[in-house]
Amino acid sequence: MENRSWTPAQLLELSGSYWSTCALHAAVKLKVFTCAATPQAATEIARKCGCDLRGLTMLLNAMCGLGLMEKSGDTYVNTPFANEYLSQSSPKYLGHIIMHHHHLVASWGRLDEAVRTGSKVRVPSSHDSDPSEQESFLMGMFNLAMQLAPKIVPQIDLKGRRRLLDLGGGPGTYAIHFCRENPELSAVICDLPTTRAFAEKTVASFGLSDRIEFVARDFDTDELPRGFDVAWLSHILHSWGPEGCRQLLKKAVKTLEPGGLILVQEFVLDDTKDGPLFPTLFSLNMLIGTSQGQAYSEGELKDLLSEAGVTYVRRIPLQLPNGSGVIGGVVKG
Template sequence: METTTWTPAELLKLSGSYWQTCTLHAGVKLDLFTKLTEQSRSAAELAAALAIPERGLAMLLDALAALELLRKEGENYAATAFAAAFLDRNAPGYLGHIILHHHHLVESWSRLDEAVRSGSPVRRRASHDAGEAEREAFLMGMFNLANLLAPKVAAQVDLAGRRHLLDLGGGPGTYAIHFCRRNPQLRATIVDLPTTRPFAEETVARFGLSERIDFVAGDFNDDAIPGAFDVAWLSHVLHSEGPQPCAQLLAKAVAALEPGGLLLVQEFILDATRTSPLFPALFSLNMLIGTPDGQSYSEPELAAMLREAGLQAVERIPLELPNGAGVMVGRKP
């Protein structure tokens, strides 16, 4: 059912919305919000501190004030309360990592037509092939996003009595952390690429859980999964792969589960028509741009994958999550 009433004005607003996006990205890249949380400054003072020309900086500061992320009082600029909470690098709620990850995607998204014509990715995979700064933005950006949702998910996924969780492709371990915080009897193992280890171990240590959460380096597509687990968590892993690698990965995860073990999959989930919700449909294009075979999957497709992997009692857990995210669960006989 159509819910959008398109007009020429709305169409052109959508077409030019990247202006606002790029303005935000520039403010984060230059770390303006941190500096303007510390103290208010004029454009001239900030330009001198950054050793950059005042002209362009003043224009950027005015645009950020127009976006209501900065306040302008006389000649001085200061971060708003919202910007101080989420865009100051020193704030616990800092979202700059995921914003920088979005920034690294912009160039490849401008080449979406090339990806559609070729059917092949037009950018490097941040998890595998990127440089250190881009990898940090990706991994800690995943922490930014997951840290907003993981406490809610952990509170509504029943792991009572479960002892050992496999966080497969867990990145910095955000969900392992929150599942362990919620379930004192639980320990966890994060399995991810060797380049992820320092980010995971630092994040786990920050939450004081190094004694309960360990890290195993490996490529889950090629390497065996060590250990035995009574619950496995795959968060936003399957969308990076095509159907056949997904089937192989799920079979490998199920094999690592003890009888009666749970397997939980979190993804951006399309409905059966594959035309809604909007975010998973757009995210599928993000996978086209960045992976050989990745895509968003529909709820019926994910349910079929879990059953074909040998799981029973497959269902979607009733959770209200943003951007069409959802959690599917199945039990090993």
Template sequence: MENKIWNPADLLQLSGGYWSACALHASVKLDVFTQLGEGPMAAEELAGRINSDARGLAMLLNSLVALELLEKEHNSYRATPFARNFLSKNSSQYLGHIILHHHHLMESWAHLDQAVRSGGPIRQRVSHEAGDEERESFEMGMFNLAMQLAPKIVSAIDLSGRKRLLDLGGGPGTYAIQFCLHNPELSAVVYDLPTTRPFAERTISQFGLSDRIAFESGDFIKEGIKGIFDVAWLSHILHGEGPAGCTVLLEKAVSALEPGGMILIQEFIMNNDQDGPLFPALFSMNMLLATPHGQAYTEKEIFGMLQSAGAGEIRRLPVELPNGAGIIAGIVGKK
């Protein structure tokens, strides 16, 4: 790979890149794009609607025009078509929840140096004790992201003849929903912490699949997994654990599969030298900030952990995904 040729302007743009991110986060928190997705509006009128100072809001709106997320004509602002699609709450493609999740992460990232010095986390992962807004932004943010990718992923994975899917750590159940929509003979269980239940049951109901997808609550590290399945889906679960935790998790997932069952793992996958791609490398630090042992793993490491857990025929599926994500599959033999 050819090395980037840096110059001071590039370096300073990188250093101050959080300015743009903060402008986006503030706009989502203030629900600017939903309001301006309904039609053009002057800053003064919008300020009245969202209970904001008109001068400060005008500054924010002008920065969003410069970022090409709003359009301005005379003294009126309106959302661009892209912003209407992805930043308005009235759109089914809304990404605001994951953006607010990123906002909640920013304080800990400002203290990354402390985490590097200590080698341990400086923030708590989203937990039972998290506030309603933070919990919702995380759970529905995962739904936002998965809805962008799940239809492409499920159409690329052949589950013909398989009847019962375990969506381990499935959050709001997005992948279970999409797998069931694509495979009419499939039923599923979403297994996750109790605080996830309301989000999962709500989204499952919205898709009319409450008769085919159940929710089971539990801690998949500390507890066993009830039931027998012929396919297990683990999407972005391993990175929250160290190698020892991954071993326990994968052994429990494999033990829940009948002979011939398929295990599927989606992760941000590092190259085997652990120096790229960029997003998995940065994401690994996000796990440093929030977990005692979590990290991004290499393809070689995931292959090895699956093999140790009892899976064979391990392969990486030819599905092109953004941000260095990939899907690794294995088959469970006779027990």
């Protein structure tokens, strides 16, 4: 648990911080940063974004207040940071994950109901029902993974291993980075059929279609492909309750040859479960959107892996944001 001394001013700042969040979401949704990559008059940005001039000017001024845009007279332009991460023309664009956050706002407004009843309030699932929300979710996962994969992949030794299963891999970001880091490695992305188009497009953009394939599977009902010597599960277990995790890990272990390596990445709680902050909040996000999902502690994840027949279970020493961690071990021979 983080010890913090609060003041009334800080408490009220926290309570109203959603104003800034919603302003950012609106600017991304309206493609304001894409239109303001170069200096533009407010009238021109309003025309390009299809917005009312009065409303758009207020939003532009708020983005200046947040330090994401700069203003000179009636002319606005992104800061270099905003050009790099908020303009759709940038390869580092983070707008997809920001839009995924936007699609969660309505259900977070019903958190009290979810806590009172213990039931999810996001119905139907935000990334199953609407194509634009599905794209925001899948490509948002790509955004996040592109931030983390370069920090994780070089520190995991896959020397001598030839075939990797990216289970629930979405667009395949980790499969891509593992294959780029290990030239003799091939990979299979295993996810729902609706993910195929996003994954194949992403893999092709990295020129790895000859080494990475997509296999459609429903984890709840389908058997998984076999014959791998590495299984990677990134942010998958939190969607299930403990029993669901047990069943999925048993399936994952069956995909591996004896001596195979299984690696699980999650937002990891302390064993006391009162920190770090992000995993505690992420657990609430799972309460809102899933029937049994939650964040898990390091001890719980290690126990789940051991129960599935994994030995030499340990947490890989990585310095990652938001309490993210990687725990893995070896399947018995």
